[in-house]
Structures are given as structure tokens and as C-alpha cells.
Amino acid sequence: MxxxxxxxxxxxxxxQKAHSRRQVxxxxxxxxxxxxxxxxxxxxxPELALTTFFPRWYxxxxxxxxxxxxxxxxxxxxxxxxxxxxALGMAMSFGYAELTPEGRHFNSSILVDRxxxxxxxxxxxxxxxxxxxxxxxxxxxxxxxxxxxxxxxxPVWEFEGGLMGMAICNDRRWPETYRVMxxxxxxxxxxxxxxxxxxxQSKNETAADRLFHHRLSVQAGAYQxxxxxVAVAKAGTxxxxxxxxxxLIAAPDGKIVGEVQHEEDGVLVxxxxxxxxxxxxxxxxxxxxxxxxxHYGLITERTGVGAPLGKPEGA
Amino acid sequence: MxxxxxxxxxxxxxxQKAHSRRQVxxxxxxxxxxxxxxxxxxxxxPELALTTFFPRWYxxxxxxxxxxxxxxxxxxxxxxxxxxxxALGMAMSFGYAELTPEGRHFNSSILVDRxxxxxxxxxxxxxxxxxxxxxxxxxxxxxxxxxxxxxxxxPVWEFEGGLMGMAICNDRRWPETYRVMxxxxxxxxxxxxxxxxxxxQSKNETAADRLFHHRLSVQAGAYQxxxxxVAVAKAGTxxxxxxxxxxLIAAPDGKIVGEVQHEEDGVLVxxxxxxxxxxxxxxxxxxxxxxxxxHYGLITERTGVGAPLGKPEGA
Numbered sequence: 001m002x003x004x005x006x007x008x009x010x011x012x013x014x015x016q017k018a019h020s021r022r023q024v025x026x027x028x029x030x031x032x033x034x035x036x037x038x039x040x041x042x043x044x045x046p047e048l049a050l051t052t053f054f055p056r057w058y059x060x061x062x063x064x065x066x067x068x069x070x071x072x073x074x075x076x077x078x079x080x081x082x083x084x085x086x087a088l089g090m091a092m093s094f095g096y097a098e099l100t101p102e103g104r105h106f107n108s109s110i111l112v113d114r115x116x117x118x119x120x121x122x123x124x125x126x127x128x129x130x131x132x133x134x135x136x137x138x139x140x141x142x143x144x145x146x147x148x149x150x151x152x153x154x155p156v157w158e159f160e161g162g163l164m165g166m167a168i169c170n171d172r173r174w175p176e177t178y179r180v181m182x183x184x185x186x187x188x189x190x191x192x193x194x195x196x197x198x199x200x201q202s203k204n205e206t207a208a209d210r211l212f213h214h215r216l217s218v219q220a221g222a223y224q225x226x227x228x229x230v231a232v233a234k235a236g237t238x239x240x241x242x243x244x245x246x247x248l249i250a251a252p253d254g255k256i257v258g259e260v261q262h263e264e265d266g267v268l269v270x271x272x273x274x275x276x277x278x279x280x281x282x283x284x285x286x287x288x289x290x291x292x293x294x295h296y297g298l299i300t301e302r303t304g305v306g307a308p309l310g311k312p313e314g315a
Numbered sequence: 316m317x318x319x320x321x322x323x324x325x326x327x328x329x330x331q332k333a334h335s336r337r338q339v340x341x342x343x344x345x346x347x348x349x350x351x352x353x354x355x356x357x358x359x360x361p362e363l364a365l366t367t368f369f370p371r372w373y374x375x376x377x378x379x380x381x382x383x384x385x386x387x388x389x390x391x392x393x394x395x396x397x398x399x400x401x402a403l404g405m406a407m408s409f410g411y412a413e414l415t416p417e418g419r420h421f422n423s424s425i426l427v428d429r430x431x432x433x434x435x436x437x438x439x440x441x442x443x444x445x446x447x448x449x450x451x452x453x454x455x456x457x458x459x460x461x462x463x464x465x466x467x468x469x470p471v472w473e474f475e476g477g478l479m480g481m482a483i484c485n486d487r488r489w490p491e492t493y494r495v496m497x498x499x500x501x502x503x504x505x506x507x508x509x510x511x512x513x514x515x516q517s518k519n520e521t522a523a524d525r526l527f528h529h530r531l532s533v534q535a536g537a538y539q540x541x542x543x544x545v546a547v548a549k550a551g552t553x554x555x556x557x558x559x560x561x562x563l564i565a566a567p568d569g570k571i572v573g574e575v576q577h578e579e580d581g582v583l584v585x586x587x588x589x590x591x592x593x594x595x596x597x598x599x600x601x602x603x604x605x606x607x608x609x610h611y612g613l614i615t616e617r618t619g620v621g622a623p624l625g626k627p628e629g630a
Contacts, residue, residue: 128599
């Protein structure tokens with residue numbers, strides 16, 4: 001018996017600074033209706049789905065950026081999205097900037113069940129970019145200024161009949177992200193992203209190069225943990241800054257089963273059979289038989305690069 | 316100033332059971348001369364370069380397989396290869412079955428400097444396959460029968476002006492392999508393989524699928540650690556069993572800079588600038604700034620899959 005999760009990867013086109021939350025929520029609701037019409041029961045929106053990708057803008061006073069954060073979830077502006085999801089019986093995941101009652105800032109995402117209940121939260125761990133204004137860069141990428149690193153680990157939840165995990169944007173480049181979830185048996189990882197199509201520190205890197213790195217990282221994570229990965233972009237040009245698209249769904253064998261070819265709002269719907277994860281998990285990636293943790297120590301002992309350990313043979 | 320290592324990926328065509336070590340060494344020497352003529356200073360041969368891929372053959376008496384193992388390195392049959400390398404001033408790496416004086420069996424590879432001295436040894440950690448004869452499989456893959464897992468970790472050596480690591484075959488599918496070396500600053504990983512073009516447990520997997528998984532794993536390992544990877548096949552049909560080719564060199568940005576398109580003996584020579592590793596190591600994969608080891612604990616705490624850690628939000 002297959003265990004199908006019909007997922008909609010709901011790409012968002014650009015959100016300008018001047019756009020209101022209300023405008024964005026209306027777009028998200030429209031995508032949800034499209035997803036429902038195509039048979040989806042779970043819709044996944046991108047990272048920071050409710051606003052423009054504000055970490056590109058430097059504010060000396062960090063509190064100025066608080067306008068981009070949600071103080072409660074759901075809040076008055078997001079409640080209609082939750083109401084619509086519950087009315088349609090649609091599970092969902094989306095990313096947003098989270099400001100906690102204690103005043104902490106995170107780049108977060110949530111899992112919401114078909115009843116509109118938040119059943120899981122993830123806070124982005126691998127924050128890219130920098131803290132202070134950097135005049136050497138072609139554009140700023142101040143995630144390390146506006147967020148603190150996530151403090152919830154990489155949990156996996158029982159959700160929609162399977163084992164579900166979340167990651168956000170730059171997390172997808174780090175094999176540790178998928179492996180920590182793989183060691184919990186993850187069957188589907190959902191992740192949203194806002195990725196500039198230019199590398200702020202290299203003129204040589206093309207948008208095609210960056211799409212290649214995106215696909216490579218997602219496909220390797222899927223294959224090496226035998227899990228579905230649903231990767232969802234916010235795409236297009238936000239106030240003159242371009243984000244690439246490339247919303248895709250990767251199967252547990254690492255193959256891409258569908259990819260969005262535009263940079264506007266749109267859904268990519270695929271019936272993902274969670275049982276397709278079983279073959280890889282039982283054979284080449286049967287961790288209990290093949291992993292050798294006694295040789296992985298550096299992965300948790302060292303954060304950065306340290307001395308090489310090779311000794312001359314016989315020494 | 317670039318730091319060029321001109322490497323030759325020396326693919327071997329098939330080695331039949333009936334072929335002698337002497338025949339193989341002659342082929343390896345011929346490849347070394349080709350490599351030298353093309354300007355290489357470092358030649359990399361595949362896993363188990365001296366013999367057929369014997370783990371496909373079941374022997375009830377394991378000692379029968381000892382004929383495929385080297386009792387000393389160099390030994391009488393391999394000494395001419397070392398002599399030739401020294402005469403040509405060629406550094407080299409190759410894989411072989413190692414039988415230690417204590418009677419232990421490993422799937423090993425070595426680094427040999429331009430003076431013919433063995434300066435590094437690696438013993439394969441991720442042994443694929445199984446221990447006992449398995450009638451359910453289309454072919455046997457008895458690496459877990461004939462070898463014990465490597466006991467030397469994943470060291471990185473100062474070698475040829477850079478930081479060099481080794482891996483073997485199935486190791487390349489495991490992101491831990493590259494990451495442990497990446498945390499030692501590795502600039503080039505050399506790895507050989509013998510990979511059947513059929514999955515013994517799945518008729519659905521094609522040779523093209525398996526080449527895709529090979530490339531995906533090698534390219535992701537290169538990109539995510541900003542290192543060169545030189546991946547070298549033993550290819551073609553050995554006594555009726557086909558091994559795929561796909562010898563390739565991946566750059567630190569994950570791109571393939573050259574790939575062999577046949578399944579015979581041949582060299583792929585590329586001048587690898589080790590300084591090309593610097594950009595990735597200093598930016599997106601600057602581990603000290605971006606890795607969050609406090610969330611990676613499961614990677615060393617758990618060998619196999621355990622319970623999911625997700626708790627309902629608010630619990």
C-alpha cells in the first residue's frame with residue numbers, strides 16, 4: 001500500500017518592500033486554492049514568505065527591522081491563511097521572521113496540520129551572510145545581523161502519515177542538516193529559500209552556477225538519506241534584487257521529479273509515495289549496517305578547520 | 316601564485332580472474348608513462364587496482380581469497396611500479412587488498428611520494444555489501460566478508476604542496492567522509508572505485524542511474540567542502556560482470572572538469588590549482604563562522620535510525 005502525500009510546492013514571485021502582509025496572504029490563499037484543485041493535501045511556501053527578503057537592507061538600528069517580524073503566529077494578518085487552510089483541510093508549512101515575547105529574533109518555519117494547529121516549529125540554524133555593513137560586497141546579506149541561530153535542532157515530526165522535517169534556505173547546502181533528520185528516519189524534508197542569483201563576493205559566479213549548487217545540495221541530501229525533499233523558492237526581482245527560482249521536488253533516489261520553470265507565483269504538485277524511501281533506507285543507506293561513527297568524531301568536535309591528522313606511514 | 320597539482324586519473328579497464336599481477340603492473344606502468352608525457356606529477360589508480368574485483372566471488376573458506384591480497388607493500392610484484400614512479404619522479408596513489416602480518420584484511424589505498432616512499436595509508440571505512448552468500452541477490456558483493464572496516468580514520472596529509480585525503484568507492488556516497496577531511500582543510504581527495512553497473516537488489520536501477528548517483532555524491536562532496544575530488548574507476552566487464560566507468564575530476568565548486576567516456580585503460584590529466592579551494596572555504600563554507608556543532612550530536616551519537624525528536628509545538 002503506497003503512503004501518498006500529495007504535496008504542493010508553492011513558489012512565490014517577488015514581494016516588494018511596499019507590499020502589505022494582506023496582499024501577500026491573498027496571494028498565498030490563491031495558491032492554496034490552486035493546490036487544492038490539483039489534489040494537494042499539504043502546501044509548502046518559501047522562507048520568509050510574508051515579506052520581502054529584508055536582510056538585504058542594512059539598518060544601523062536593528063529594531064527598525066522589527067517591522068518585518070511576526071509577534072504572534074497566527075496573528076491578525078495571518079489568521080485568514082490559517083482559516084482557509086482549515087476550511088480546505090490543507091496541511092501547510094511556511095517561513096516567517098519570528099520575534100518572541102522575550103525579544104529574540106529567529107528565521108523560522110512551522111508545520112500546520114489540516115486542523116489549523118501548529119504542530120512543529122523549526123528555527124534556521126545555518127544563517128549565511130554577515131553582521132555589519134560590508135562595503136566590499138555587491139549587495140548585503142545581513143541574516144547574521146537580524147537573526148540568532150536556531151535553538152531547536154533539526155527535529156522530525158510524525159505528520160501526514162509520515163516522518164517530516166524542516167530546513168530553511170542555506171541549511172540545504174549542509175549535509176549535517178539532512179543527516180540529523182535522516183537519523184530520525186525522515187521521509188520528507190520541506191524547505192523554503194530566498195537565494196540571490198548573484199554571489200555578493202564573486203562576479204564570476206553566474207545564476208546558472210547558483211542553481212546548479214542548489215540542485216546539487218538538495219539532490220545529494222535526498223539521495224544520501226533516501227528522503228523526499230521539497231524545495232520552494234521566493235523568486236524574481238524584489239526592489240531591484242533578483243532571487244532565482246528553481247522550486248523543485250527531489251525523490252528519495254535523488255532525481256528531480258518536477259521543477260518550476262518561471263519566477264512567479266505558482267504551484268508544483270506531486271504525489272509523493274513515502275514508501276519510496278524504504279529501498280534506499282534498507283540497502284545502501286541502511287545506516288545501522290554501514291555507518292562507522294567511531295570515525296566521525298571531528299564532525300562534532302571541531303567547528304572550524306583544524307590541523308591535518310595524517311602521520312607518515314609507520315610513524 | 317597558483318599551486319598546481321597536475322593529476323592523472325588513471326582508469327583501468329577490466330582485470331580478469333586469469334590475469335596475473337605482472338600483467339596488471341605492466342598496464343599501470345604504461346598509464347604512468349602516458350601521464351608523465353601529459354605533464355602529470357601525481358597519478359591516481361582505482362580501488363583494488365592490482366586484481367579483479369574478487370568480492371563478487373563467494374568462498375566458503377575465506378582463506379581462499381587470500382590469493383588476492385598483498386602481504387607486503389611494495390612486494391616483489393609491485394616493486395617495479397614503485398621503481399618506475401621513482402624514476403619518473405611521479406607521486407602516486409592506488410588501492411589494493413591488504414593482509415597484515417597479524418592476519419587482518421583491509422581494502423586499502425596508499426599515498427606514495429615522488430621518491431617512492433609510502434607516506435600515507437587509508438583503509439576503507441564504508442564497506443558495502445554483505446557477509447554471507449545471499450541467494451536473493453542478482454550478484455554477490457561480499458566486501459563485508461573479506462575485509463574488516465578501516466581503523467585509521469580519514470586522515471589528511473601534507474602532500475605535493477597541498478592537503479591530501481583518500482577515500483575508497485562506497486565512501487564517496489557518505490557525506491561524513493568528505494566532512495571529516497574538510498575539517499582538516501583537505502584540498503584534494505583521491506578515491507578509486509569498482510562499481511557494478513547493476514544494483515544486485517533492484518532490477519529497476521539502470522547503469523545511468525548509478526552513474527548519476529556516483530557523480531552526485533562526488534560533486535556534492537567537492538562543493539560542500541570546497542575541495543578537488545579525483546574519482547577513478549576500474550571499468551568494463553570482468554568475467555561477465557560489468558563495472559561502470561565515469562572516471563572524473565570535480566573542482567572545488569562541484570563542477571566536473573573532465574570525465575572519461577570509455578571503459579578501457581586511459582588517463583585523464585588536469586592541472587588542479589589548489590588555491591581554487593580558497594574561495595569556498597573562505598565564504599559560504601567557512602566552517603568556523605557557519606557550522607553549528609551543538610545541533611549535530613546525532614551524527615556521532617546514533618549509528619542507525621532512532622526515534623523522531625519532534626515534539627508538538629508548545630509541549
